[in-house]
Amino acid sequence: MAFVIERHLEIEAPPAVVWQVLTDFSRYPEWNRFLVGCRSSLVPGEPIELMVKLGARAQPQREWMLEHQPGRRFAYQMKPVPLGALSSHRSHDVEALGAARTRYRSYFHLKGWLMPLVRALLRSRLEAGFAQMSEGLKQQAEALWREQQHASSAVARA
Numbered sequence: 001m002a003f004v005i006e007r008h009l010e011i012e013a014p015p016a017v018v019w020q021v022l023t024d025f026s027r028y029p030e031w032n033r034f035l036v037g038c039r040s041s042l043v044p045g046e047p048i049e050l051m052v053k054l055g056a057r058a059q060p061q062r063e064w065m066l067e068h069q070p071g072r073r074f075a076y077q078m079k080p081v082p083l084g085a086l087s088s089h090r091s092h093d094v095e096a097l098g099a100a101r102t103r104y105r106s107y108f109h110l111k112g113w114l115m116p117l118v119r120a121l122l123r124s125r126l127e128a129g130f131a132q133m134s135e136g137l138k139q140q141a142e143a144l145w146r147e148q149q150h151a152s153s154a155v156a157r158a
Helices: 015-023 025-031 115-157
Strands: 002-011 035-040 047-053 058-069 073-077 087-098 101-111
Touching (some): 015 101, 015 115, 025 035, 025 115, 058 087
Antiparallel strands (some): 002 101, 047 058, 087 101
């Protein structure tokens, strides 16, 4: 049995804009209150360095890239704890719904015999964090798209 947190959002911006925001790790602190820092090459097998804010302070966490489909998906996991105690999987998916609409899917699962303890201790904070990240991504991508549209309108008028 796994503890799963999954969110689907429709974003009023093209997939390329959503992807741009999602993978511009250096700007996470501007819009992401859950992952307040992130560094990754997005190369499978290499680390992804996260600063996760579950309470008053952010804590570092190193996970490992599993998959990267540019413009569409990236996924990573924690290094499994021995004896099947705990493992996680996290993915971000971007899907076109039209020229300027995107479906974003945030997925996280945690499993292992320690999972019930982690779920009991952190469930509400994890759920709130993933919700904040998803909503922040939506707001940031839609704002960036509006800025890009405004800039292209200004150029066309000139």
